[in-house]
Amino acid sequence: MEKIIDENKQGEKLILDQKEGNQRKLFIESYGCQMNFSDSEIVASILSENGFNTTQNLEDADLVLVNTCSIRDKAEQTVRKRLEKYNAVKKINPNMKVGVLGCMAERLKSKFLEEEKIVDLVVGPDAYKDLPNLVAEVDEGRNAVNVILSKEETYGDIAPVRLNSNGVTAFVSITRGCDNMCTFCVVPFTRGRERSRDPQSIIEEINDLWSKGFKEVTLLGQNVDSYLWYGGGLKKDFSKASDLQKATAVNFSQLLEMCAKAQPKMRFRFSTSNPQDMTLDVIETMAKHNNICNYIHLPVQSGSNRILQEMNRQHTREEYFEMIDNIKRLIPDCAISQDMIAGFPTETEQDHQDTLSLMEYVKYDFGFMFAYSERPGTMAERKMEDDVPEDTKKRRLQEIINLQQQHSLYRTEQHLGKVEEVLIEKSSKKSDAHWSGRNSQNTVVVFPKEHYKVGDFVNVKITDCTTATLIGEAVGYSENN
Secondary structure (H helix, E strand, C coil): CCCCCCHHHCCEECCCCCCCCCCEEEEEEECCCHHHHHHHHHHHHHHHCCCEEECCCHHHCCEEEEEECCCCHHHHHHHHHHHHHHHHHHHHCCCCEEEEEEHHHHHHHHHHHHHCCCCCEEECCCCHHHHHHHHHHHHCCCCEEECCCCCCCCCCCCCCCCCCCCCCEEEEECEECCCCCCCCCCHHHHHCCCEECCHHHHHHHHHHHHHCCCCEEEEECCCHHHCEECCCCEHHHHHHCCHHHHHCCEEHHHHHHHHHHHCCCCEEEEECCCCCCCCHHHHHHHHHCCCECCEEECCCECCCHHHHHHCCCCCCHHHHHHHHHHHHHHCCCCEEEEEEEECCCCCCHHHHHHHHHHHHHHCCCEEEEEECCCCCCCHHHHHCCCCCCHHHHHHHHHHHHHHHHHHHHHHHHCCCCCEEEEEEEEECCCCCCEEEEECCCCCEEEEECCCCCCCCEEEEEEEEECCCEEEEEEEEECCCC
16 A cells, blocks of 8 residues: 555644634544555644634533544454444543545445444545535534545645644645555545645745744655646546646656755645656656655566566556665665565465565665555455465565564664764654654654754765764854754
8 A cells, every 4th residue: 555654643632722712522533554644634723713622621622533544453442442432431421523534434434434323424545525514414413424435526725734843844735536446455446536726825835834843844745756736637638738737737856856946944744656657857857856765665566577567557567666776876875665465365385486576676775564464345255265375475574574674774874974864853852852754765864962953954964874874073054944
């Protein structure tokens, strides 16, 4: 799956400034990928305009929403447990309403509403603007559901409320949906077809973030590389666009350049990339602008051409290597991370060895590695037998993780002795006397606080490292500050 799931953020409760005059309380929790957390900011913004302030106290809530993920079975089981907890509280506070948002909502609407009767409200990822109407339905004592997938909705006109923000880094959504029908992935069915957001609204949001003191933006989408704006509409319909629309269309490389030029002192990242859609001009744009970070998350999923074909990935091992070579040629110090699935149906020991040899070739900086778990509604679930034994999956996954650990240490050691620009984000988890931030390659760097503060760009000399963290000492502000 082309989305990074940060285990530390799962179940994070969102809280924002209280709006005067709002009488009702909203409790919202998010699970899954960064897109879900970004969507929760949109939901909070819409409901803030309709009488709701957020609360972190479940017992006080008039409306409880959980933003859900269907990527892995573990995420679904966690959400089910939370729904049981909400319903226990509901017995004490019968006026409280419970709703499910996001990918799981689309997939399990009738089960939640009719069979199990555990929620009052089910809202899919494209229906958040309908929330005020749906809440009104629920207030009248009726169940409410809207999981219709849109061909147009991008939420480009909603200014997201930044929730639980460090005030330094922010996510800006640029595309919704996905057209890549990878056989293991449920996203095209839960988030619909691919469409892009108007570039002008993206630049306006970035300018607004800069004016509020933010220093770094990550452009977000299920598949950012296939961003294509030609006046609105689905990516797949671009072939029917007029000559003028085609001539004035904006692709991802052009959007990236527009962002870099709009705010030259702001840092830019993007996630997630798909190997089949990433073009050379994106890498060239990155190389041209210092404020575009030297980091690409480039999920490969498997190193075996046969398995890639079974997954319906539109790239081969050889094409992937060519892309890696181009990245390293144009941006020698670019960090690259991976997603990898162990034990996909029919995977043989040779296929697994192909994955390990691909990892040896690339030597990723870090990765997100999972054993295959069958997701209901996907092509793999419908047409393939989950035939790799569980203990084989676990062993192969462990071998992938062990190799990645070696490569991660190899990559962090390459930073030793160098002076690197770090954007301070927060205090270090392990020591209140140290700051924590990231360098251009997305590696965490910790160093003594001294007189620096959150939001500063600081040059740090790297003196030590672990597999995941760089340790150093500040030598002064960077010229970006």
